[in-house]
Every structure is written in C-alpha cells, then in structure tokens.
Amino acid sequence: MITLRGLSIPKKIVVITVIVSAAALLLASAALIGYDYIAARRDLRVGTTTLAQIVADEVTAAVSFNDRNAALDTLNALRSEPSLVQACVYSEMRLFAGHTFAGATACPPSPLPASRTADLSIIAAPIQLKGKNIGSVVLTATLGPTYGRLRLEIAITTVILALSVAFAFGLAARLHKIVSEPILKLARTADQVSRSKDYSVQVNRQNTDELGILVDSFNEMMRQIRARDADLQARTTALEAANQELRKTAKMKDEFLATLSHELRTPLTSIFGWISLLKTGKLDDDKARQALNVIDRNARTQMQLVEDLLDVSEIVTGKLKITPRWTTAKAIIDPAVDTIRPAAEAKQIRIVQQIANPEEPVFADHERIQQVIWNLLINAIKFSEMQSEIRVEGDRVGSAYQIRVSDNGEGIDPDFAPHLFERFTQADSSSTRRHGGLGLGLAIVRHIVESHGGSVSAFSKGKGLGASFTVSLPIPERSSSSGGDAT
C-alpha cells in the first residue's frame, strides 16, 4: 500500500483494477474448484455405492450357484469405470471373485471394512438373497481421475485468470483516462500556472461529476486571481499617476518659488538702483523724473505680482468673490485698454479697438472682468514684437458676449496649449527665459470667467503666428425685478 501511494493516479487506477479483478477471479475460481472437489468426492461415494449395490444384485445367482466365471464377467463389465481400482465379491466372508484395474493390488481374502482416505473410498454392499446376506461386494474407488480433472481445471483457470488480468490491465490502461485525464490536465495546468505565473489559463470542463466541480472551482479561482490582479494593477496605475502628479506639483512649486523670488527681486534691483542715483542729488530734473517713473513702474509691477498672488491664494482657498452686476461692454473694455496703453506705447504697439455694439448690456463683476481683459492685454504686449498691433474686439454672439484679444506675437506652442490655463505654468520655465511673470495670469482669467458661468479659449496657428484669446460671458435673461445687482 505504501508503494501504491507513491504511484501516479493512472497507475493507481490500473493497479487497483487489476488487483480487484484478479482477487475476484481468484476467489470465484477457488470457490468453483473447491466446490468441484467436494462434489466429485460426494459423487464418487454415491456413484460407487450405487454401483456396489447393482453389482451385489447382479452376482446373487452367481454366488448362490458358485459360478465364479459369471461373477467375474459381471465385475469385468466395470472396467469402463475409471475411478474403480478394485472390485471384490465375497461369498460369506471368503473371497469369491475379484477384479483389479490398472495395476492395483489383488483383493484381500476377507472383506475390508468401508473406509475413506484422502484419495481412496472403500464401499461395501451386501449380497442379499431372500432377506439373507450371502456375501458382500467391496468396491475401492480412487479420486485419482478427479484429481487429474481438478489439476486440468486449475491449469485452465490459471490461464483464464492470466488472460483476464491481462485483459483487465488492457481495459484499465485505456479506461483510466476517464477519471485520470481531467485530474492530470488540472494538475498540469496548475503546475504551469505556478511556474509561468500566467493566470489567464482556463481548463475546459468535460465532466459533470466531482471532477467537473473541481475544474469549475479552479477556473473560478483563476478568475478571482485575475480580477484581483487587474484591480491591483489599476490601483497601482492610479497611485503612480497620483504620485507623478504630486511630483509634478512639487516641481512646479519649486520652479514657482524660484520664479517668484526672481520676479520679486528684479523690480527691487531697479528701484534701489535709481534710489541710490537720486540720493546723490546730482541728477538733473529730466533724469530725476525718469528715475521716479522707473521706480513707479517697477513698484506697480511688484504690486501687480503681489495682487496676482493674493488672487490665486483666494482662488485656491475659495475666497475669491465674484459680484456681477449689469453694465455695458464699453464700460468694461475701455478702462482696461486705457490702463494698459502706456505699457503698449512703451513698445510702440498699436491697440485697435473694435467693439461692435458698445452699449450691449453685460452681466459681470466690473472690476474682475476688467482684470481679465487687462491680463490678456498684458500677455499680448509681453509676447508681441515692437511696433506690432493688438486687436481688441467685442460682439454679441447668441446669448453670450464675446471679447477677443488677438496679437501677432510669439503664438502658442501646440504642445503647451493644453496647459495654458493651469497655475504656475509658463511655456518657457527656464531661468534664462525672456519673459517675466509668474504664470498666474491666465489661471486667474479662467477662474474669473468660469465663475461667471462663461468660458475662455485660446487659438494659435502655431509658434510665431500670433495668438487670440476669446472670453465668452453668458448674458442672462434680464428679469424685471432685477435692480442691477445679482448675488
């Protein structure tokens, strides 16, 4: 059994089948042969007894009339009975006639008592005449022929047994697949999975029995592993993305800090320079005025930076308040253009204003929308060449009022376009960049416009081909109760 335990399942099935068949056949054969032996012994005893009785009857006259030849003739007729070795007729207690077969010893002079040994049966029958015993017939029968037959039977049975076991082996060798094949397939698949870590493998289900259930369970387990893997993968991807975002944000903040310190220091350098020149008191009036102008402009620039920072801070913390009221397109566009004009003139840039319907009512936070336009114009001036032209257009389109600021400047790199309105981003973030600023302007623009329920979009034919920014502000239905303010 211990050796059997180490065998593979197909071999186990084959070995068990062969053992069971052999055991069943062996048992059946042993029972049959055993029964044959017992039956043969009984038949021999019964048959010999009958024969002795018949012979006793037949030799009655021969014994009565002392005719030994007649008795011998009768005994001679028994020669065809293979089991007989000795047939003796006794008159009274004396041997009257005897016949022996196949070289057996002669009849003893007086009758032997009936007896049985392993292979000899001695059977006696009385010779009776008119109720009187006048002698006896003693037959000795051997089990020799029976043993011969049994030996033949055992030989035949052994051959049949061998053939049956061989047949059972052949049959089992083929039929074991019904049970073992699905198990082996499953085992091979499981092995393959554990080796290759490929959890996409499925096993075909062929049986509806317990093996089928096993296959189903296996497939279900594989499916769950796959589902978990996919889940894990998704979470990992998400975490990586978040991580990357964090890294990007951190980098952006670092860059922003560098930019911020640079931007804050640049005006101060200029301011301190001119202040030290003024302190000498050697400057003439013209130079002094110029110095004050430069100091004023740089202070304003710095002021603007700080305000932008405050705005962004308010946007981030959600404290930026938009208070729209009814006004006109002209009322919000003109002051913004006027404010920026000196900066434009400094670069000899012409600002072309083209407002289709200046009195068109617009529902907006006056100062914030001015800030939006001002920001867009600052950008346009910043990225425009000297002596170029900037167009400011306004028109109603559907239920919205559109303000467009276009320039012929550097344009927008298509790669940078998607990040245009994000905070702290500038197309050129290197420390050697040509243009100042913190990259907050367009983010503030977008936030303000969107807070109005509107949208802002940028368009550029490409780098060096100019850019145009369009702000679209929705014009709500003007209700009668509205006094101009809306909250």
Next chain:
Amino acid sequence: MLPAVNWTRYRVWLAASGLLGGLIAASVLYAEQPQQAEYQVKAAFLYNFAKFVEWPPRAFPTPSAPFSICLMSDPFDGALDKITQGEVLDGHPLVIRRIRSAEDVSSCQMVYLAASDGTRAPEIVKQADAHPVLTVGESDNFISSGGIIRFVQIGGRIRFQINPDAAARASLRLSSKLLRLAEIVRSSAGELQ
C-alpha cells in the same frame, strides 16, 4: 437420487455381459470349484432354485402352506433335509416329501427326479406338466421329456440346463439371473440356443 445415466449404462453393460456370461458359464467350466460331494452341491442348488423361481399364487392352497420339495428316491443322504431344516421361503415353511405315485406331484412345488428314478421320471414330469411344479432331474432325456431344469456335470463341476418353454407351461417365472447361469435348452430339439 441415483445418477440415472450411470445406472442405465451399467444396466446395459451388466445385461449384455450377463447374457454372454450365461453362455460362457454353461459351456466353459474350470476345475477350480472345490470338489464337494455331488449330492451335497445338488441339495444346495435345489434349495437355491426355490429362491430364483416365482410360483403363481395358486401353487399354494394358503399363504402359509408349506413349500414342498418332493422326491421319489432320495440320493441326498439327508443333505437336503439338513439344508432346508427350519427354513421358511416367503412365509412358506420348507418341507421334504417322499412321493410314491405321479398323482402326488400336483401338491408339490418342486420335484426332484434322480437318475435312479429311471422310467418313472417321464411319467411324473408329464403329470406335473399342467401344474406349477418345478421339475428338476438329471437323466439324459429329462429336458426332451418335458422337464424344466436338468443337472449336468461338466469338467467335474455341477451346472444346469433350463428349458424355459417348460417353465412357461408350468406358469413359473424363472429369474433372469438364474437363466444367465444356465444352459438354455428347448425341449423340442434339446439343442443350444
């Protein structure tokens, strides 16, 4: 209970060998038989004949009537009396009777006619012919004169001839076992069958 096939087989064998044996026994005899006084053997044979022959019921006036073995002259010197002394056959006590005339034969079941009875024997046989009487004799012409069993001596052994026709006339049924041991002789020709 008995194995029928075997039984039948042995019956056929035994019957065949019995017929053959009867012929052989009557014709071929050996001198092995112990020499006994001739009449002592014959007395035993007479008694044994009674056991292998069946008499019709009318042979006996009553179921317990004696079985009479009748003799004219007695060559047995008391041997027959000694053998049959006190014996009972099928309810009939055996008795030995001496008869004087042929008329007495009708009340006998068996009659023994010795060689010394000479010319009276055929007369008694003739008288017995119509009755169920087993006639046993030893004269040469005993069978041809109508007797049923005749003792013969071959090679010093006592054997017997049987005339079945005479037995049939006497309404006697002779056992086949007895016939098998005998030489069968027909009264008309007295020849071997």
